[in-house]
Amino acid sequence: MKNEKLRIGFIPLADAAALIIAADRGFLAAEGLDVELVREVSWSNVRDKLNIGLFDAAHLLAPVAIASSLGLGHVTVPIVALLNLALNGNAITVAPELYRALADAAEGDMADPRATAAALKKVVRSRGAAGGQPLTFGMPFPFSTHNYQLRFWMASGAVDPDEDVRLVVLPPPFMVESLQSGQVDAFCVGAPWNSVAVDLKIGHILHFSSEIMQRAAEKVLAVRGQWASEYPELVRKLVRAHARAAEFIEHPENLDEIAAILAAPNRVGVPAEAIRRTLSGRLMVSPDGTFRSSERYLLVGRFGAARPDPVQAAWLYAQMVRWGQAPLSRELLAAAKSVFRPDLYDAALGPPGTAPASEPADGIGAFGGPAFDPDDIEAYLNAWPIRRPLR
Amino acid sequence: MLPDPSLRILIVDESPVRAAILEEGLREAGYGNVMRVGERTDLLSRVYAIDPDVIIIDLEDPSRDVLEQMFQMSREVKRPIAMFVDQSDTSMIEAAIDAGVSAYVVGSLQKERVKPLLDLTISRFNAFARLRAELDHAKSALAERKLIDRAKGILMKAKGLDEEAAYQLMRRTAMNEKKRIAEIAQSIITAAEMLK
Numbered sequence: 001m002k003n004e005k006l007r008i009g010f011i012p013l014a015d016a017a018a019l020i021i022a023a024d025r026g027f028l029a030a031e032g033l034d035v036e037l038v039r040e041v042s043w044s045n046v047r048d049k050l051n052i053g054l055f056d057a058a059h060l061l062a063p064v065a066i067a068s069s070l071g072l073g074h075v076t077v078p079i080v081a082l083l084n085l086a087l088n089g090n091a092i093t094v095a096p097e098l099y100r101a102l103a104d105a106a107e108g109d110m111a112d113p114r115a116t117a118a119a120l121k122k123v124v125r126s127r128g129a130a131g132g133q134p135l136t137f138g139m140p141f142p143f144s145t146h147n148y149q150l151r152f153w154m155a156s157g158a159v160d161p162d163e164d165v166r167l168v169v170l171p172p173p174f175m176v177e178s179l180q181s182g183q184v185d186a187f188c189v190g191a192p193w194n195s196v197a198v199d200l201k202i203g204h205i206l207h208f209s210s211e212i213m214q215r216a217a218e219k220v221l222a223v224r225g226q227w228a229s230e231y232p233e234l235v236r237k238l239v240r241a242h243a244r245a246a247e248f249i250e251h252p253e254n255l256d257e258i259a260a261i262l263a264a265p266n267r268v269g270v271p272a273e274a275i276r277r278t279l280s281g282r283l284m285v286s287p288d289g290t291f292r293s294s295e296r297y298l299l300v301g302r303f304g305a306a307r308p309d310p311v312q313a314a315w316l317y318a319q320m321v322r323w324g325q326a327p328l329s330r331e332l333l334a335a336a337k338s339v340f341r342p343d344l345y346d347a348a349l350g351p352p353g354t355a356p357a358s359e360p361a362d363g364i365g366a367f368g369g370p371a372f373d374p375d376d377i378e379a380y381l382n383a384w385p386i387r388r389p390l391r
Numbered sequence: 392m393l394p395d396p397s398l399r400i401l402i403v404d405e406s407p408v409r410a411a412i413l414e415e416g417l418r419e420a421g422y423g424n425v426m427r428v429g430e431r432t433d434l435l436s437r438v439y440a441i442d443p444d445v446i447i448i449d450l451e452d453p454s455r456d457v458l459e460q461m462f463q464m465s466r467e468v469k470r471p472i473a474m475f476v477d478q479s480d481t482s483m484i485e486a487a488i489d490a491g492v493s494a495y496v497v498g499s500l501q502k503e504r505v506k507p508l509l510d511l512t513i514s515r516f517n518a519f520a521r522l523r524a525e526l527d528h529a530k531s532a533l534a535e536r537k538l539i540d541r542a543k544g545i546l547m548k549a550k551g552l553d554e555e556a557a558y559q560l561m562r563r564t565a566m567n568e569k570k571r572i573a574e575i576a577q578s579i580i581t582a583a584e585m586l587k
Contacts, residue, residue, distance in 0.1 A: 044455040046491075048473070052484055073462035074473065141456055142463055168435065169460045172454035183432065324465065 004033045006234070009046045010059035012268045013172065014191035014278040015086035015219045017258065019059050019298055020268070022245035024261050030244075032236035039266060042171060043067070043141045050222060051077040058223040059085060059236060063143040063316045069225070069339045070317075072143070072326055078225035081313075081340045082086055082239050084133055085219040085246075087305045090146050090209035090296035091194040092153065094186040096287070098123070098135065099204040111292070113211055113367045117157025126162050136367035137161075138170040138178055138187035145216050146188040149209045155386040156368040161323070162388070190218070191278035193297065194272045201287035208283075210296035213229035214365030215303075217340070228344065239348035246301035255279060298310035303356050308340035312376035323379050324388030333377060333387055395504050399424045401443035405433070405452060409519040413447070422508065435460055445505060446471070446495040448513050455493060471495040474509065483509065489515040534571040540577035545583045581585040 008023070010016045020037065022028050028035045040046045044063055047068060050058040063390045065079040066072075093104065105122040108115030124135060138278040151161040161167055175193050178184045187193075188209070197203030207215060221242055226237050242368055248254055255332055258279065259272035270277065281297035284290070299305035317336035320326035346352060362371040370383045381387055400422055404410040410427050418427045428437050432452045438446065438458070448455055461471045474487060474494040483506075487493070490513045496505050539561070546557040561579070565572045 041451055041453045042455040044459055045450065048493075049488075054488065073459075137567070142460055170456045171456050174431070181432075236450075263401065 002309070005036050006056040007054065008057045008059070009038045009039055009040050009055040009174075010095070011041075011043065012270075013059075013219075014262065014268060014275055015089045015298065015300075016059045016268065017249055017262060017275075017279065018085045018242050018246040018306070019221065020262055021249055021258060022241045024267070025247045025248065025257075028237075031241045033234070033241065035229065037267075038297055040362045043144075044138075047074075050079070051075075053224070053227075054064055056227065056234075057082075058285055061141055061144050061326055062220045062312070063145060063148070063215040064141065065220055065222045066313060066336045066338045066339050067143040067320070067325075070332055070335055072108055072320065078093050080225050080344070081220035081222055081233060081308050082228070082344055083246075083306050084217050084312075085240050085242070085300070085306075085307055087215050087218055087219055087299040087303075088208070088210040088296060090149060090188055090190050090342070092150065092186060092188045092204040092206045092209070093179070093197050093207050094192045095184075095203060096201075097187045098313065103234060106364055107143050110206070111211070111308055113153055113207055114156065117159065119157075120154055121157045121159050124159055128164075132163050135185045136166040136168060136183070137252070138168055138175050138184040138189070140172050140175075140231070141169060142191055142318070142325070144189070145209070145218050145316070147321070148316070149176055149212050149216065150188045150324060151319070152366065153207065153212050160354065160386050160387065161272050167290065176200065178200070192268070192274040195274050195277060196270075198284050198287060204287070205283060205285035206274060206293070208292070208294050208297050210294055212367055214296055215299075215305075215309075215312070215362050215363060217309070217336060218349040219318065219338075220308065228341075232263070235344055236348040239345055243301075243306050243345075243349055244391055246306045248301075248336050249279065250259070250301040252280070261284075284350050296371070303359060307345050307352055308342050309344070309363055310340045311372070311374045312338035313340040314377065315364050318372070318377045318380060321377065322384065322387045327391040328378060328381075333374075395423050396423050396506075398422060398442070398445055398504070398508065399443045400426070401441050401446045403436065403438075403446060403448040403452065403454065403458075405429060405431075405449070405548045407421040408517075409449075409516070412519050413512060413515045416511055417508070420507075420511055431457070434458075437470065444497055445508060446497070448493050448495070450488065450491045450493045456465075458495060461495070463496075471497040471570075474505075486513050490514075490520070492516050537574075538573050538580065542579040545579055 006145050010019055017361055023035050023037050043064060046058050046060060047064050050056045066079050066340055068079045102116055102119045103110055105231045106115045106119040110116060139150055154161050172189050172193050175187045175189050176197050179197055194205050198205055249258055249273045256277055259275040262268045262275045263272040278298060281290055282293040309360055313336045321328045364372045373380050400417060402410050402413055405462055407429055414425050414427060426441055473517050492512050494509055541556060543557045546552055561572055561575050565575045
């Protein structure tokens with residue numbers, strides 16, 4: 001048993017809610033754990049500090065946990081995801097000028113990603129014909145759900161994300177100023193940054209990521225594989241504390257308290273009101289004051305969101321293959337799936353109940369394309385006309 | 392191993408002072424090819440244009456994530472390697488992290504060629520941190536000096552003391568209350584302002 005204080009790294013985002021509440025609302029202490037949360041400035045730092053053992057656990061982009069385990073881009077450090085800290089929670093925000101161009105080109109409802117993706121194709125084509133610069137989209141990390149959600153959406157409208165537009169990595173705190181300065185025309189990022197852009201009247205939220213896919217593993221509570229086998233008791237305690245915090249977050253009567261805790265300068269550090277809007281899934285989407293609500297916008301504890309699902313890991317791996325980040329192989333697919341550990345989750349909390357009927361049959365619920373098949377990724381990927389060649 | 396003067400070194404640092412200290416150190420050590428980028432606008436295309444062998448970036452700079460895009464396999468460019476993903480040299484990693492240094496080595500440069508460069512960077516980052524700490528200390532010492540002088544003036548006026556006696560009174564009180572003279576001085580100033 002490890003006796004010293006556990007160090008857990010996080011990035012100041014609303015989807016670190018379960019982590020912060022577990023620490024600051026006593027759920028970790030109730031398990032006898034003494035934890036120090038360390039606020040970080042980049043996903044690279046979180047990953048590297050977890051990999052080399054400076055952190056015991058971390059709030060991590062789900063695709064980074066997989067990339068690290070598969071050795072994509074870096075050395076191989078097996079990571080396990082003990083629990084989903086959040087599903088969904090991202091949004092695509094576009095500058096007012098692009099919003100108007102899309103609205104003019106759209107045939108159909110602007111809340112329908114099919115309609116907006118088709119409109120994007122038209123806008124891209126007319127810009128190209130006029131000799132304009134390609135549209136630039138910001139996203140926070142190459143191995144991120146944001147990257148895959150953006151690509152999925154635009155490719156469904158026959159826009160090639162590598163040929164027809166530019167995708168650039170931007171740290172989330174710089175997204176809004178980059179949209180304002182015209183460095184990017186749009187971005188896909190987590191809360192609260194989309195709301196910040198709308199509040200400043202410099203952006204329109206085009207889509208919640210949950211409109212693109214109903215269930216996408218966003219952030220996980222990650223530990224090194226070796227750490228998990230060394231400290232099984234700590235794993236159980238971490239899972240229990242975070243699952244309870246996730247459940248606590250889903251009770252509306254706790255919302256004010258949660259928003260106040262997350263708003264603290266050493267936590268997420270944004271106004272409590274922005275956190276409240278995010279957690280209640282009701283966001284102002286346009287500077288004219290239009291709101292959009294979705295019970296799926298950000299899932300922390302409800303709809304069985306916290307339990308890690310290997311189907312999610314397989315879907316993320318499939319996106320890496322689709323966009324040329326990873327070669328396709330059975331071994332890598334199996335390795336990606338085994339990053340998500342429902343067995344450890346169940347060992348701490350008991351057998352799972354039945355999945356709620358509201359949830360998509362393939363575990364993903366994308367707005368277009370065939371149902372996802374985690375056992376035949378090749379056939380799934382072959383159904384998409386826009387993708388990089390399989391390696 | 393001796394420094395390798397042909398290495399193209401890029402320093403990405405928002406702090407111009409620290410970047411200058413590092414650049415100077417690198418040049419003194421014989422590295423002639425040192426470039427700096429201070430602002431983050433369009434960072435990646437600047438990096439591609441400069442085409443460095445080694446990139447040194449502040450560990451606390453969020454733009455580290457921007458550099459991660461260089462790892463993407465679809466690009467047919469020399470692929471960079473981050474310094475501390477190679478876990479073979481833990482003492483070097485710890486020293487780098489303590490100093491707040493992160494480095495990317497582009498292409499297949501041997502680690503031995505980069506080691507003296509990284510050692511030097513770590514020591515310059517540490518020197519900068521020490522400098523800043525000394526400067527902070529000097530600033531707060533100056534501020535305390537001013538507080539004590541003001542409090543002394545108040546005591547001299549209120550109690551008709553000379554300068555030395557006023558100072559001795561504060562010193563004695565500080566010792567009795569196990570506080571610093573500056574804290575006693577602050578209390579005197581606060582009290583005087585309340586009684587105005």
